[in-house]
Amino acid sequence: MSETSEPANRLLLANLRQEYRLGELSEETCQPDPFSQFERWIKQAQAADLKEPNAMTLATATPGGKPSARIVLLKEMNENGFVFYTNYQSRKGQELASNPYAALTFYWAELERQVRVEGIVTQVSEEQSRAYFRVRPRKSR
Numbered sequence: 001m002s003e004t005s006e007p008a009n010r011l012l013l014a015n016l017r018q019e020y021r022l023g024e025l026s027e028e029t030c031q032p033d034p035f036s037q038f039e040r041w042i043k044q045a046q047a048a049d050l051k052e053p054n055a056m057t058l059a060t061a062t063p064g065g066k067p068s069a070r071i072v073l074l075k076e077m078n079e080n081g082f083v084f085y086t087n088y089q090s091r092k093g094q095e096l097a098s099n100p101y102a103a104l105t106f107y108w109a110e111l112e113r114q115v116r117v118e119g120i121v122t123q124v125s126e127e128q129s130r131a132y133f134r135v136r137p138r139k140s141r
């Protein structure tokens with residue numbers, strides 16, 4: 001990279017900006033229960049025919065605080081929270097076992113909307129985990 005192209009690239013990125021016009025978030029238009037609000041929004045994302053509206057960024061951290069983020073798929077939402085599945089031996093599985101605090105972010109660009117969720121992750125029952133594993137495609141197990 002030449003010395004003259006570096007500042008130009010920085011300027012191009014610095015000037016990237018989109019005006020969001022679809023709507024504004026206000027207390028008057030939101031449900032008092034955040035789970036009800038999320039259900040409304042995920043249904044809107046599905047109705048908009050977005051590709052994988054259940055895709056979310058999962059952010060975890062090591063016990064020492066080193067962060068890590070990746071995309072996973074929401075498989076269920078219930079009174080206990082948001083349900084996703086992962087291999088317990090994977091990096092994210094190991095990080096969650098040692099530090100159960102995590103954050104999720106859903107980003108639906110076409111709807112000009114994102115949802116952030118923070119909390120403590122707990123494992124689903126072994127029975128529920130095995131049932132999900134059985135329905136996954138063989139190559140994805």
